[in-house]
Amino acid sequence: MTDGAVILWFRRDLRLTDNPAVTAAVESGRPVVPLFVLDDGADGLRPLGGASKWWLDKSLRSLDAALRECGSRLLVRRGRSVEVLTKVAREAGAVHAVWGATHEPGAEARDTEVEAALEAQGVSIDHFAGSFLNPPGSVTNGSGEAYRVFTPYWRAARARVGEVRLQPAPGRLASPETWPASEPAETWDLHPVRPDWSTGFDWTPGEAVAEARLEAFLEEGLAGYRRARDLPHEAGSTRLSPHLTWGEIGPRQIWCAAHRAVADGRAGEEAREKLLSEVAWRDFNWTLLAQMPTLPERNHRSAFDRLAVREAPEELEAWRRGRTGYPIVDAGMRQLWVSGWMHNRVRMVAASFLVKHLLIDWREGERWFWDTLVDADPANNALNWQWIAGSGPDASPFHRIFNPVTQGEKFDTQAAYVRRWVPELALLPDGLIHRPWEASPMDLHAADVRLGETYPRPIVDHALARTRALEAAGALRCAA
DNA sequence: TTTTGAGTTGTTCGA
DNA sequence: GTCGAACAACTCAAA
Numbered sequence: 001m002t003d004g005a006v007i008l009w010f011r012r013d014l015r016l017t018d019n020p021a022v023t024a025a026v027e028s029g030r031p032v033v034p035l036f037v038l039d040d041g042a043d044g045l046r047p048l049g050g051a052s053k054w055w056l057d058k059s060l061r062s063l064d065a066a067l068r069e070c071g072s073r074l075l076v077r078r079g080r081s082v083e084v085l086t087k088v089a090r091e092a093g094a095v096h097a098v099w100g101a102t103h104e105p106g107a108e109a110r111d112t113e114v115e116a117a118l119e120a121q122g123v124s125i126d127h128f129a130g131s132f133l134n135p136p137g138s139v140t141n142g143s144g145e146a147y148r149v150f151t152p153y154w155r156a157a158r159a160r161v162g163e164v165r166l167q168p169a170p171g172r173l174a175s176p177e178t179w180p181a182s183e184p185a186e187t188w189d190l191h192p193v194r195p196d197w198s199t200g201f202d203w204t205p206g207e208a209v210a211e212a213r214l215e216a217f218l219e220e221g222l223a224g225y226r227r228a229r230d231l232p233h234e235a236g237s238t239r240l241s242p243h244l245t246w247g248e249i250g251p252r253q254i255w256c257a258a259h260r261a262v263a264d265g266r267a268g269e270e271a272r273e274k275l276l277s278e279v280a281w282r283d284f285n286w287t288l289l290a291q292m293p294t295l296p297e298r299n300h301r302s303a304f305d306r307l308a309v310r311e312a313p314e315e316l317e318a319w320r321r322g323r324t325g326y327p328i329v330d331a332g333m334r335q336l337w338v339s340g341w342m343h344n345r346v347r348m349v350a351a352s353f354l355v356k357h358l359l360i361d362w363r364e365g366e367r368w369f370w371d372t373l374v375d376a377d378p379a380n381n382a383l384n385w386q387w388i389a390g391s392g393p394d395a396s397p398f399h400r401i402f403n404p405v406t407q408g409e410k411f412d413t414q415a416a417y418v419r420r421w422v423p424e425l426a427l428l429p430d431g432l433i434h435r436p437w438e439a440s441p442m443d444l445h446a447a448d449v450r451l452g453e454t455y456p457r458p459i460v461d462h463a464l465a466r467t468r469a470l471e472a473a474g475a476l477r478c479a480a
Numbered sequence: 481t482t483t484t485g486a487g488t489t490g491t492t493c494g495a
Numbered sequence: 496g497t498c499g500a501a502c503a504a505c506t507c508a509a510a
Contacts, residue, residue, distance in 0.1 A: 151488085397503080
């Protein structure tokens with residue numbers, strides 16, 4: 001062993017482009033040992049949901065393929081990170097290790113433990129900011145505190161992003177003389193079997209696809225983004241969210257590409273700023289989670305601990321399976337189950353329905369999304385659920401209760417979305433499809449719909465449910 | 481320190 | 496059918 005190796009520990013930054021840990025490893029001039037650890041919850045972090053595991057399986061293979069094109073490879077090991085890292089360091093004769101920071105609950109404790117253990121065996125550490133425009137903690141108000149409201153946060157954060165210079169992907173990574181063993185991909189157990197519920201997933205994880213997706217969006221989608229992003233039947237979303245979740249692409253790359261698109265005349269500044277502000281929500285949510293690690297479990301506003309939530313397992317199951325009797329809600333929940341993703345507009349409607357119409361604890365919904373979304377993100381999932389529930393910082397006011405009929409008719413005007421995901425209603429006319437319970441027997445017969453048989457009746461009445469939710473929220477103020 | 485104004489994404493009611 | 500106001504107060508940012 002002539003030259004000590006450097007361990008390049010990948011976590012939520014599964015890319016080679018603009019990854020400071022990758023750059024540092026390459027520039028060290030040492031043999032590089034790229035590593036990913038499947039901790040299966042052993043590190044004390046929240047275990048991954050099913051859809052996230054599906055994604056990670058493909059993303060790791062993609063990263064391995066990309067590394068092999070650079071003359072390297074990805075080691076995947078299973079176990080507690082501190083044990084894996086110290087063992088691999090010994091096997092590889094490592095003298096140095098690098099990684100990018102992550103901020104989910106438990107990550108800091110894990111990294112501190114790993115760092116201490118590695119340093120104890122003579123391995124030095126460098127860590128770098130993770131994949132953000134502004135990493136958590138870097139944007140503060142006049143009194144040095146973190147912002148709790150998005151708009152002033154983004155004003156300050158936007159101004160703080162200077163010139164962004166991307167670090168290109170390395171052409172080549174130096175290999176160690178002998179490679180430590182890796183778990184064979186067949187043993188990762190990340191892809192679902194018996195049953196394989198992922199057959200409807202229309203996604204290709206990996207950095208190359210993420211970059212292509214970004215370019216395609218700038219070409220076709222950015223100019224009309226502000227309008228189209230709210231229409232669930234249109235391909236107006238970036239669909240970058242799962243790539244961002246695993247760091248296959250970073251916000252800095254989006255920033256640069258979006259500025260380039262405006263310079264090229266492919267879109268206007270307003271469209272670019274809308275896109276960047278959506279990206280900034282992710283930064284903002286991670287800032288809050290880094291500061292308040294209980295957000296995925298505890299109400300930020302403790303008054304909501306007293307909300308009279310209902311135990312209603314059958315209604316919860318109807319919501320999960322897309323059988324609430326409200327077409328836009330059911331379409332969204334079925335899109336989620338089948339494809340691992342749900343359109344943002346419909347997420348709000350479906351989440352509001354669970355929390356307000358059914359008065360079920362938002363954590364039930366948060367857990368379901370965590371398990372079924374390919375873009376399940378510790379910060380975005382927790383903060384967005386708390387936002388809908390009204391319990392979060394800067395949250396939606398409690399009296400804002402989405403009307404699933406109005407939302408459907410407003411954003412799915414031609415009902416193309418409902419017809420795709422709730423095909424048993426497809427023959428109903430546009431004017432009735434978002435409210436099938438108002439259809440006459442003749443209309444229902446003509447559309448081959450039998451309410452209560454081929455499609456459920458509404459499990460709650462909107463007006464009654466709305467009143468019930470307002471009363472439950474009102475009780476929070478009176479009872480001290 | 482005090483004060484003032486603002487706050488991602490909506491709905492309903494009544495004129 | 497369209498429009499504006501009310502919803503119920505509270506926290507946070509910034510002057």
